[in-house]
Amino acid sequence: MSSITRILLILLAIGGGLVYNQLQQLWGDVPPPTLDAQQWWGKDASPKDYDVYLASTSKVLESRLVYPKSTIDELRQQLNRTLRLTPPLNGVGFRYGFNSDYLKELVAYWRDDYLPRWREREEFLWQFNHFTTEIQGLSTHFLHLKVKDEDKVGKQHYALLLLHGWPGSVREFYEFSHLLHQTKLDPTNKYIFDVIVPSLPGYGWSQGSARTGLGPAQMTVILHNLMLRLGYNKFFIHGGDVGTIVGSHMATLYPENVLGFHSNMCTNLSPKSQVKAWLANLWPSLFVSKELEDFFFPKAKEASFMIEESGYFHLQATKPDTIGSALSNNPVGLAAYILEKFSTWTNASYRALPDGGLTQRYTLDALFDNVMIYYLTNSITTSQRLYAESYSNAQRALNLERVPTAVPTGCARFKGDLMQFLDIQLQDKFKNLIHSTYYRRGGHFAALEGPKVLYDDFIEFVKKVERKFNIKTL
Numbered sequence: 001m002s003s004i005t006r007i008l009l010i011l012l013a014i015g016g017g018l019v020y021n022q023l024q025q026l027w028g029d030v031p032p033p034t035l036d037a038q039q040w041w042g043k044d045a046s047p048k049d050y051d052v053y054l055a056s057t058s059k060v061l062e063s064r065l066v067y068p069k070s071t072i073d074e075l076r077q078q079l080n081r082t083l084r085l086t087p088p089l090n091g092v093g094f095r096y097g098f099n100s101d102y103l104k105e106l107v108a109y110w111r112d113d114y115l116p117r118w119r120e121r122e123e124f125l126w127q128f129n130h131f132t133t134e135i136q137g138l139s140t141h142f143l144h145l146k147v148k149d150e151d152k153v154g155k156q157h158y159a160l161l162l163l164h165g166w167p168g169s170v171r172e173f174y175e176f177s178h179l180l181h182q183t184k185l186d187p188t189n190k191y192i193f194d195v196i197v198p199s200l201p202g203y204g205w206s207q208g209s210a211r212t213g214l215g216p217a218q219m220t221v222i223l224h225n226l227m228l229r230l231g232y233n234k235f236f237i238h239g240g241d242v243g244t245i246v247g248s249h250m251a252t253l254y255p256e257n258v259l260g261f262h263s264n265m266c267t268n269l270s271p272k273s274q275v276k277a278w279l280a281n282l283w284p285s286l287f288v289s290k291e292l293e294d295f296f297f298p299k300a301k302e303a304s305f306m307i308e309e310s311g312y313f314h315l316q317a318t319k320p321d322t323i324g325s326a327l328s329n330n331p332v333g334l335a336a337y338i339l340e341k342f343s344t345w346t347n348a349s350y351r352a353l354p355d356g357g358l359t360q361r362y363t364l365d366a367l368f369d370n371v372m373i374y375y376l377t378n379s380i381t382t383s384q385r386l387y388a389e390s391y392s393n394a395q396r397a398l399n400l401e402r403v404p405t406a407v408p409t410g411c412a413r414f415k416g417d418l419m420q421f422l423d424i425q426l427q428d429k430f431k432n433l434i435h436s437t438y439y440r441r442g443g444h445f446a447a448l449e450g451p452k453v454l455y456d457d458f459i460e461f462v463k464k465v466e467r468k469f470n471i472k473t474l
């Protein structure tokens, strides 16, 4: 080798090393940040003595929230005003957004069918025990289904935290919770769960922050405090939508408490994962079997779908309070804004239908239960602020997407969902991705749309965790 070649090689090695180093800084793994478990989000000044505060407010109160008749009557009257809607374009279905002809029908249903039966809906909603407890200055609401001692006999008994998303609520999990918490003992079913279903801070009956900065990472801290307060040191997590982000952060920040993380929308939005997806797009068959290619590719199609469908996202990430004022003062608009998502995110082809296919996979009662939760708690604005907090510089600086977690992870993919991630993308983050499944039927709201399919998938995941890891029942 001539000395020139040698020098060139050395320079190349140094150059390569530098490039590698730069890339690692851009996209390598990073260690987990430490978050303050006592960070204060309340309206009032933070307590001087946190131990005194904890002793006085950490009680869990049973809360059965019954709304006065006047609240429901007032809503009926609001829905009885002449609707100022613009007729839809001919044959447009849901492609320009919620079809206003169908919206008129739905408002009539809401006013004349659903609301007169509100007591019955209320009984349905309160069929599980609702609780509130104050955490870090915020009143936090949750459902808590506890297994009775006699029902545990002969069963594998674990705790499970269920995390809903936007524009959903605890209502997404009612049917799913029944399956998890079967009290009618089915001898073939080995599993039974204590189920804890919080309303995320700022959602439903959980108070929203009075201060900026309560993003998904900080929600994780609050919910971790909740689980510890309830006495659960080891638990499974399942989440969808925003709940999947919070669940993933929980598995990342508190791996010692999480037995397994299961999601119906596993994501990894790190720069490295994005690059991988677009490279895989060049030669899909190298990364996924032929019959599953259409879940992921072509990426350009998925990207253009995301642009068409993510206008709400940009609004909420930048000016949540403006859109919030429009929706808080207008129940008709609120219903349209929320329910449009239950159409398109369930199945993009429903955009062609005059009724958005809303009743193909859901009952109107279930959909309006969810709308009612937003309406009664006036939480649309606080729920939307989560998007602004998710994309703040402070949240991004935590770099949680790049912190790997060893918690066993299971990912169920439903074809109708908004985005799909390949195993090779998810594995950067989830080092123990032990369960990865595909469903041709179903979309973004899997728990509400197909509770039994999701339940079976979740149980398969739990069995794998039991086989590979040494976990203890409660």
Ligand SMILES: *[C@@H]1O[C@H](CO)[C@@H](O)[C@H](O)[C@H]1NC(C)=O
Pocket: 076, 077, 080, 111
């Ligand atoms: C709606 O308005 C009509 C006409 O003003 C009235 O007859 C009806 O009772 C109202 N319905 C409700 C639910 O308020």
Ligand SMILES: *[C@@H]1O[C@H](CO)[C@@H](O)[C@H](O)[C@H]1NC(C)=O
Pocket: 346, 347, 348, 349, 414, 415, 416, 417, 440, 441, 442, 443
């Ligand atoms: C979407 O709806 C169409 C028409 O009903 C159906 O053929 C397709 O399987 C659905 N897709 C999903 C993901 O459910």
